[in-house]
Amino acid sequence: MPEVDAGDTAWLLTSTALVMFMTPGLALFYGGLVRTKNVLGTIMQSLIALGIVSVLWVLVGYTLSFGPSIGGLIGGLDFIGFRGVGQAPSASYATTTPHLAFAAYQMMFAVITPALITGAAAERLRFSATVLFLGAWSVLVYAPLAHWVWGGGWLGRLGAVDFAGGTVVHVNAGAAALAAIVVLGRRRGHGTEAFVPHNVPMVVTGAAILWFGWFGFNAGSALSAGGLAAAALVNTHVAAGAAILGWLLPERARHRRPTTVGAATGAVAGLVAITPAAGFVEPWAAILIGLAAGMVCFLAVDLKPRLGYDDSLDVVGVHLVGGIVGALLTGILATAAVNGIEGSLGLLGTQVVAVAATIAFSFAATWAILKAIDAVVGVRVREDEEIDGLDLSQHAEVGYTFGERGGSASSTVAVPEAAREKEAVR
Amino acid sequence: MPEVDAGDTAWLLTSTALVMFMTPGLALFYGGLVRTKNVLGTIMQSLIALGIVSVLWVLVGYTLSFGPSIGGLIGGLDFIGFRGVGQAPSASYATTTPHLAFAAYQMMFAVITPALITGAAAERLRFSATVLFLGAWSVLVYAPLAHWVWGGGWLGRLGAVDFAGGTVVHVNAGAAALAAIVVLGRRRGHGTEAFVPHNVPMVVTGAAILWFGWFGFNAGSALSAGGLAAAALVNTHVAAGAAILGWLLPERARHRRPTTVGAATGAVAGLVAITPAAGFVEPWAAILIGLAAGMVCFLAVDLKPRLGYDDSLDVVGVHLVGGIVGALLTGILATAAVNGIEGSLGLLGTQVVAVAATIAFSFAATWAILKAIDAVVGVRVREDEEIDGLDLSQHAEVGYTFGERGGSASSTVAVPEAAREKEAVR
Amino acid sequence: MPEVDAGDTAWLLTSTALVMFMTPGLALFYGGLVRTKNVLGTIMQSLIALGIVSVLWVLVGYTLSFGPSIGGLIGGLDFIGFRGVGQAPSASYATTTPHLAFAAYQMMFAVITPALITGAAAERLRFSATVLFLGAWSVLVYAPLAHWVWGGGWLGRLGAVDFAGGTVVHVNAGAAALAAIVVLGRRRGHGTEAFVPHNVPMVVTGAAILWFGWFGFNAGSALSAGGLAAAALVNTHVAAGAAILGWLLPERARHRRPTTVGAATGAVAGLVAITPAAGFVEPWAAILIGLAAGMVCFLAVDLKPRLGYDDSLDVVGVHLVGGIVGALLTGILATAAVNGIEGSLGLLGTQVVAVAATIAFSFAATWAILKAIDAVVGVRVREDEEIDGLDLSQHAEVGYTFGERGGSASSTVAVPEAAREKEAVR
Amino acid sequence: MKLVTAIVKPFKLDEVKEALRSIGVNGLTVTEVQGFGRQRGHTEVYRGAEYQVDFVPKVKVEVLAEEDQVQPVVDAILKTARTGKIGDGKVFVTPVDQVWRIRTGEMGPDAI
Amino acid sequence: MKLVTAIVKPFKLDEVKEALRSIGVNGLTVTEVQGFGRQRGHTEVYRGAEYQVDFVPKVKVEVLAEEDQVQPVVDAILKTARTGKIGDGKVFVTPVDQVWRIRTGEMGPDAI
Amino acid sequence: MKLVTAIVKPFKLDEVKEALRSIGVNGLTVTEVQGFGRQRGHTEVYRGAEYQVDFVPKVKVEVLAEEDQVQPVVDAILKTARTGKIGDGKVFVTPVDQVWRIRTGEMGPDAI
Numbered sequence A, B, C: 001m002p003e004v005d006a007g008d009t010a011w012l013l014t015s016t017a018l019v020m021f022m023t024p025g026l027a028l029f030y031g032g033l034v035r036t037k038n039v040l041g042t043i044m045q046s047l048i049a050l051g052i053v054s055v056l057w058v059l060v061g062y063t064l065s066f067g068p069s070i071g072g073l074i075g076g077l078d079f080i081g082f083r084g085v086g087q088a089p090s091a092s093y094a095t096t097t098p099h100l101a102f103a104a105y106q107m108m109f110a111v112i113t114p115a116l117i118t119g120a121a122a123e124r125l126r127f128s129a130t131v132l133f134l135g136a137w138s139v140l141v142y143a144p145l146a147h148w149v150w151g152g153g154w155l156g157r158l159g160a161v162d163f164a165g166g167t168v169v170h171v172n173a174g175a176a177a178l179a180a181i182v183v184l185g186r187r188r189g190h191g192t193e194a195f196v197p198h199n200v201p202m203v204v205t206g207a208a209i210l211w212f213g214w215f216g217f218n219a220g221s222a223l224s225a226g227g228l229a230a231a232a233l234v235n236t237h238v239a240a241g242a243a244i245l246g247w248l249l250p251e252r253a254r255h256r257r258p259t260t261v262g263a264a265t266g267a268v269a270g271l272v273a274i275t276p277a278a279g280f281v282e283p284w285a286a287i288l289i290g291l292a293a294g295m296v297c298f299l300a301v302d303l304k305p306r307l308g309y310d311d312s313l314d315v316v317g318v319h320l321v322g323g324i325v326g327a328l329l330t331g332i333l334a335t336a337a338v339n340g341i342e343g344s345l346g347l348l349g350t351q352v353v354a355v356a357a358t359i360a361f362s363f364a365a366t367w368a369i370l371k372a373i374d375a376v377v378g379v380r381v382r383e384d385e386e387i388d389g390l391d392l393s394q395h396a397e398v399g400y401t402f403g404e405r406g407g408s409a410s411s412t413v414a415v416p417e418a419a420r421e422k423e424a425v426r
Numbered sequence D, E, F: 001m002k003l004v005t006a007i008v009k010p011f012k013l014d015e016v017k018e019a020l021r022s023i024g025v026n027g028l029t030v031t032e033v034q035g036f037g038r039q040r041g042h043t044e045v046y047r048g049a050e051y052q053v054d055f056v057p058k059v060k061v062e063v064l065a066e067e068d069q070v071q072p073v074v075d076a077i078l079k080t081a082r083t084g085k086i087g088d089g090k091v092f093v094t095p096v097d098q099v100w101r102i103r104t105g106e107m108g109p110d111a112i
């Protein structure tokens, strides 16, 4: 019987905490990029994933992803409700740590992946539709794909490599984002009004948390605290660093100024691209992947306005494009010395298949899910709600109320219901 | 002689760092909930706990809590000034990690517990009174209670179970909050003016840090990196997630909108309630506890305006109520398979005793401490200081100075003292 | 052959992540302290260090610092491009963890050290000069100094002790800051206009992340997960706590109000001062060092306006002064029981030599580098750029755009280029 | 047609608004402003430097009113905005040539 | 010389500015304000307390104009700021005794 | 009674205030505004999209003054707010019917 190793477990628990932290990090990253009136609505689209997807993961998500494979397509129901997921190691996954630790670690991936998609739909997705979408997508799209690649499914058997989720998380979320854009249509005023980030320091804070958490995401995917985890951590970091440079150089050339939002976005693009490669390449290759991701994603995002579609927060340009860059470069740059896999044209071909299959399945399934939700509750807020902003229309809140220094609320007239009731009684 | 295990130590050190991070997280959570003019004063009430309580913990707090028990009531002075607390493991606590690591880990609990209380007193507590209160309370209330439950004291001997601080931290802080509310009275304008959170993204940031740190709080309380820690981590996470849903459902029913502040508060309520249970229950039970905590705390907070007392940031509604929910449900839902303890009516009875003893002691002692401080320096700011806000009146600062884009300060006339002196010399 | 220990590795990887997080933490700490119009420019000066220095570290920085010593002055090129830095432990450094983990951990120190300097140059340093400076300085100043103390160089051989970077990081950065101040001159309006922090909660957030990350910085420097790491962690925490008190007491005496910015700055001063001492002293001594650092740094900063030089964010007053306090007190307060080194007059003398050598080398080299950069691209922004702020002039961005609640941008007229081009085509 | 402008303490805004509503005023416009006057500002301290801030937060309330409504409006403001402490602010009346309601194009008294 | 002041919905600002520019207006000044009027505000909910917020964000546009430019300016605003829904705001004209351009010291029509 | 309004560059505010204080002005009210005029705005870049921002931050200074104080007030502003570069702003004077000090109810010259 496999035994729990305390060192490996310490690192896996730490990594789990780090990956959990990424989802609120994403909430801040996305929240800072939207207009003030949508900051809370955008934050909520990530925050609620921590609620709905976590619960669903325990109930059915984990078993569909990592239960004994049914024909390479989906996991069986052995682990339904975390039945049989205990303190002893699993026989198949992360065999030196508690099965519960592995299941928890994977839960955090299941939470953040659908949350990533919401960036494409920002500033117009209804909250009730968001909740339904996150839940349905995590079960119907994420779980199968995780199974295909990591749970003993057909893509993994084919030999596709994905260290920490380049296809399962990023290409998948990016393709789903594309479907969301198609279904939702453009925001009111898109292309004519200024949609500028309302709080860039918040964007940086979010990106910093993402970067920090990504050490858990990638180096944690070694599922042990040894050389492979160290290699993945180094690669993760230098790819992110190089991608900042990769983004800022063409940005400076084209717009005369390297921007802060660009640096933050470039770092995320590098982190996305290194995700599938982190445990397969050497540091110099990670630098190349980072540089490439920064540049290619910059070009993708810079091109966007010409294409006329409205990917509010560039999920396609960063996660789909960056994910593809990473998946393909992994096929070429993998070095056997790192983790036993050597890049080759054959491997590249397999990676192309994995990417294509992911895009096709994710786009189609997401499109169907959104159409179904649209038929039931409507995916898009009403026009007046969009003008008022998601914060007021979906949540009856505003992000900031600064204007009260020196006295009571200036713009807010305060009659809490209960006080009014009391008033009426007198 | 017990030996240090590197894996367990790695996890305990990590957990210590995580729990430390919770106190500034709390500062942001609380700071975002108050009005702009009180943001720094509120932040300082947590920040200063890191100063005063940390130092006192080394000097006397640790030994009073964990020194050899004197009649089950208080720890002896063997560890005064951390004397004898060294790099080798303690014989009694966390026996596979350095004694210093255990003492440091417990220090972070001692820091955050009194900081929690300040939320009830927000927007009106004098800073000098805050410092005295935090110091006195940590020694006179926290240390005995920690001893009773965890240090070999009478509640632990009775069989009361509290995995990570449901009674020691949350019920304790919540009961103390109630005493603070009674002593301090209501804020000027309470019930008639709008007291709305000035910065909801800051609230979310704080809640996210709390959630992240809570993995250290609860899973760290296993004091080793193995199956129990993994179980506690899973339970912590899913309870928080379920509690978001538990809060938003009745909120939506009652106010037609699920709110961001509600989601953040619900998550905290779930984290509070799972704290005593984290190492004793299975994931499905953790989901139930989270759902229950979210709903019950929502109702408690929603009821508050009717009761007319002024618990500024709902410490009673979240920590006292949530802590009681968790302590009692632990008595019922504990499963022997997890950690050797099975829920029963008997255990429930013991839990009721522990909760009741905690509330009685904490309320009475806190009331006495605050009355004593009131007699010496006054606990409440003057009316004009309350109108000006704590930031200006207690700290001679303002939280934000945004209005200067494009030039020098617009609202701030800048004559630093020294410059004026120079001016005069010329 | 040395073997990898999973527990030690788990802690070193965690520490690496924590130290990485400090650089964006610093960005927020610094960013909150400047005026609104410079918030992004200031953040970018740290953020870009994560890009440029990380890449350079892999290419040449690591080998110059930790390659086989050439005469005690500089490391040889054996590890150029991380050649030979693999998953097995190094024979010389951190011998129970992967060599890559050690190299990654040290990378984070190389990143944050030059970023610290930028605080002294805030609100006037050109972005292109920043990039050149960070890169050049990390190779020409940081790498030699790291080698001298930690890489087998002459200062280490002399017996100078520096647990986690008191001289290598803080005295070094502080002396460099002094050179930067001399080369750059004062900000426009310095001494007459109000330079007040634009976002104090952001300052606190940054300080909190620094504190959190510092557990990795100091306790990680034990390079193993055992008693020494625990001791370093305790010392780090209590020194920071005591330094808050050490700062606020004289501040209250002199200005009648203890401030939030003071508490945050005091904590950082304590963290700086405990850095060289963390693994050599007992907790009571750490409290003393913290108290001393808080007080001395307060006096240094309080004196500054009288001296008339413009150290924008007090890098000299906090890092140089705090670093000296720590280095010298380490020479006196080190206790053999902790880590085999006992404080003595002899050790104090060696520490003085180390500090003096660091200051002399760092000041001179930094001065030369900045003068060279000034000759090529100019170190200082133009006067109109300084008035407009770094955000607009260097990055074509603004930090915050709050004023749009309820509709489209009020102050931003939105014509994205591409949209305009389209318009023209029609 | 006249414009009545009042500079008042921020925490009096609600009371002023309610008083105006109760005498039949249907609309007003509020601006956050900074006042300088006899009322002292405050001192701020950042890292050893003390700054004297002379400006005090105020709100400006503007009410378009027909001639015969001016005195009641002024009186309502004078009554509710007064605390008796320095810094209570000012009320002043300025002439208005013409007013339009944008929604309907209505002019004069019908527009307010 | 007159001052034309308009209170309009924030998202109409760009259109108004462009319309004014197209009829030869060279400058204007904009202030963020809060309006109270027939247009309902909204409800906010925080931890079980509901707050009725009566104020609605608006922008104030001020244009100094020569007498003969007043009507075109007013018309341009009336036309572009109108949505037809309640809360479109007001335009009003007030007399101005004299104007100076600070940069040059020019007065009257030359100053605007 | 007159109201002198000045739109000036934000970094000139302190100087203007001090100049006014030195000629005996006891109070004034300041508002943050956005100006549009001959002075060019700036370009912002976010993820590949360039935005032309036409508005420039300004502050509006309002001073209630007795008739005979108007010219000195205007002169003080013209002198201190001038940099000679485009965008220095405007000063204008509008008539005021009546002023009250809220604290005391005093009217006219006594109120300011």
Ligand SMILES: Nc1ncnc2c1ncn2[C@@H]1O[C@H](COP(=O)(O)OP(=O)(O)O)[C@@H](O)[C@H]1O
Binding pocket: D007, D034, D035, D036, D037, D038, D039, D056, D058, D085, D086, D087, D088, D089, D090, F026, F027, F028, F029, F030, F062, F063, F064, F065, F101, F102, F103, F112
């Ligand atoms: N001459 C003035 N012109 C414009 N606004 C003024 C003038 N004097 C005072 N104010 C405004 O009125 C406010 C209150 O004035 P202040 O002199 O402090 O008290 P009081 O009105 O009670 O005498 C000031 O903060 C300022 O906003």
Ligand SMILES: Nc1ncnc2c1ncn2[C@@H]1O[C@H](COP(=O)(O)OP(=O)(O)O)[C@@H](O)[C@H]1O
Binding pocket: D026, D027, D028, D029, D030, D062, D063, D064, D065, D101, D102, D103, D112, E007, E034, E035, E036, E037, E038, E039, E056, E058, E085, E086, E087, E088, E089, E090
């Ligand atoms: N009497 C008034 N004085 C000053 N401002 C007013 C007045 N009436 C309305 N306003 C302003 O005009 C805005 C729109 O007015 P409202 O009554 O809501 O709609 P409408 O102008 O379409 O009738 C208000 O928000 C307020 O800013």
Ligand SMILES: Nc1ncnc2c1ncn2[C@@H]1O[C@H](COP(=O)(O)OP(=O)(O)O)[C@@H](O)[C@H]1O
Binding pocket: E026, E027, E028, E029, E030, E062, E063, E064, E065, E101, E102, E103, E112, F007, F034, F035, F036, F037, F038, F039, F056, F058, F085, F086, F087, F088, F089, F090
């Ligand atoms: N016609 C106008 N009406 C109202 N404000 C104006 C007008 N023209 C200019 N302004 C204000 O004056 C400021 C400066 O004007 P600008 O044309 O840029 O420079 P200058 O006053 O030096 O000619 C503008 O930003 C705007 O706030």
